[in-house]
Amino acid sequence: MSAACFSTALDQLESDILAVMRDRSPAWLRSQLANGAYVYGAGNFGRRIARQMVQAGLPCLGMIDRRAGADLASIEGLPVLHPDAITPEIAAGKVFVLGILNPHNDMGELVRLGQDYGFEHVFWGADIVDALGASIGDFC
Numbered sequence: 001m002s003a004a005c006f007s008t009a010l011d012q013l014e015s016d017i018l019a020v021m022r023d024r025s026p027a028w029l030r031s032q033l034a035n036g037a038y039v040y041g042a043g044n045f046g047r048r049i050a051r052q053m054v055q056a057g058l059p060c061l062g063m064i065d066r067r068a069g070a071d072l073a074s075i076e077g078l079p080v081l082h083p084d085a086i087t088p089e090i091a092a093g094k095v096f097v098l099g100i101l102n103p104h105n106d107m108g109e110l111v112r113l114g115q116d117y118g119f120e121h122v123f124w125g126a127d128i129v130d131a132l133g134a135s136i137g138d139f140c
Contacts, residue, residue, distance in 0.1 A: 026132075029128075032121050033058045036059040036061045037053065037123070038061055038119075039062075041064075042064075042067065042099075043099075043102070045125060050076070058131075060078060061079075061094065063080045065080050066082065068082040091118040092120075095119060096119035096123070097123045098114070098122065098123065098124050100125075
């Protein structure tokens, strides 16, 4: 690849990254969360994300966790749904928030899961920090 081609490719990459960053501004993130969100993962990190959303007045509609059942039916007043219970109607127009920090989970697989369910968007936990202007310490 010539230096000119490399420079052009680098300029395009920079432009693409800036467009994504602009598109995912805190205001845009909040506007999408205002339609309602489900947090995937009912562990400590997911619970903190849900709590921060509720405290910010954003509709956290529930949590999604493979351990959902009689022993884990709700957390802090939010329903906990098993992944098998998610329907296109539940996901339509809503945000799927990844609320797990487990290094044993395949994050790419979980992103695809949120997409396959039909959620409008898949957000990372860090997107919630950006959207709320919170400190990462609020989530640790």
